[in-house]
Amino acid sequence: MSEQWIYLDGEFVRKQDAKISVYDHGFLYGDGVFEGIRVYDGNVFRLQEHLDRLYNSAKSIMLEIPHTKDEVKGLIINTLQKNELSNAYIRLVISRGVGNLGLDPASCARPSVIIIAEELAIFPKELYDSGLEIVTVATRRNRPDVLSPKVKSLNYLNNILVKIEASLAGVSEALMLNDQGYVAEGSADNVFIVRGKELLTPPGYIGALEGITRNAIIEMAKELEYTVKEEPFTRHDVYVADEVFLTGTAAEVIAVVKVDGRVIGNGKPGKETNCLLEAFRKRVVKEGVKVYTQV
Numbered sequence: 400m401s402e403q404w405i406y407l408d409g410e411f412v413r414k415q416d417a418k419i420s421v422y423d424h425g426f427l428y429g430d431g432v433f434e435g436i437r438v439y440d441g442n443v444f445r446l447q448e449h450l451d452r453l454y455n456s457a458k459s460i461m462l463e464i465p466h467t468k469d470e471v472k473g474l475i476i477n478t479l480q481k482n483e484l485s486n487a488y489i490r491l492v493i494s495r496g497v498g499n500l501g502l503d504p505a506s507c508a509r510p511s512v513i514i515i516a517e518e519l520a521i522f523p524k525e526l527y528d529s530g531l532e533i534v535t536v537a538t539r540r541n542r543p544d545v546l547s548p549k550v551k552s553l554n555y556l557n558n559i560l561v562k563i564e565a566s567l568a569g570v571s572e573a574l575m576l577n578d579q580g581y582v583a584e585g586s587a588d589n590v591f592i593v594r595g596k597e598l599l600t601p602p603g604y605i606g607a608l609e610g611i612t613r614n615a616i617i618e619m620a621k622e623l624e625y626t627v628k629e630e631p632f633t634r635h636d637v638y639v640a641d642e643v644f645l646t647g648t649a650a651e652v653i654a655v656v657k658v659d660g661r662v663i664g665n666g667k668p669g670k671e672t673n674c675l676l677e678a679f680r681k682r683v684v685k686e687g688v689k690v691y692t693q694v
């Protein structure tokens with residue numbers, strides 16, 4: 400890959416020079432918001448939804464993004480062009496900016512705006528063929544009345560603890576439950592279970608990020624005449640489901656074939672999961688906003 404350029408507060412800098420202050424409250428306190436966005440063949444998938452979620456997260460934590468949504472769109476396009484990328488994962492970060500050592504964001508003069516575009520190293524193809532083995536972990540999803548999981552903030556410690564527990568259990572992903580024991584989501588993905596032609600995913604109030612891939616799958620599944628229910632479910636429901644899959648911008652749709660040692664279905668990615676993955680991959684190119692054509 401040729402040189403990688405990062406957008407950092409008004410200019411493009413080389414990857415090795417893309418540095419922020421140790422006084423940035425994003426670094427000191429995880430004070431900021433972010434998005435992960437996919438680009439397929441120059442089409443940005445659901446850019447408007449990502450921007451809406453970013454601005455809602457920012458509003459919730461009283462962080463004023465120093466650009467309009469259209470300006471951020473323009474910056475994303477410029478970053479893709481500068482890096483000559485038409486297939487990419489974009490990381491858009493708005494941190495509170497540089498302040499003093501106190502918690503009060505009032506000391507931060509201006510938010511920092513960072514855009515990274517990279518060729519995405521998605522899960523290895525073998526994992527889509529074989530499916531994932533996962534576990535449920537002791538770490539609970541943070542309660543919506545403490546720090547809403549709908550805010551996609553730079554504070555990902557809850558999710559990182561899940562990842563650590565997963566690694567300790569020898570697997571690469573895990574499910575967390577909410578404080579009442581209902582299944583909430585993975586460390587960076589939403590979860591669905593399949594029963595016949597019925598899909599279930601936890602509703603927003605259970606405590607999960609409102610995933611853009613999740614919402615796309617719900618829409619597509621309804622078009623394909625699945626029954627989709629946003630309904631709470633427990634670990635038991637996961638164990639006895641016909642199929643289980645995870646959704647996310649990076650992961651797309653990936654089958655889960657074992658949960659806490661229980662084999663799901665016949666232990667292989669199921670028919671409905673494969674059908675939805677195929678439909679999703681067709682949809683992402685067709686539906687995206689064309690912003691970049693490689694010359």
Ligand code: PMP
Nearest residue numbers: 587588589608610611612647648
């Ligand atoms: N949950 C969490 C905690 C996440 O970080 C992500 C990834 N953004 C998701 C779910 C999936 O959301 P999306 O489909 O918007 O990527």
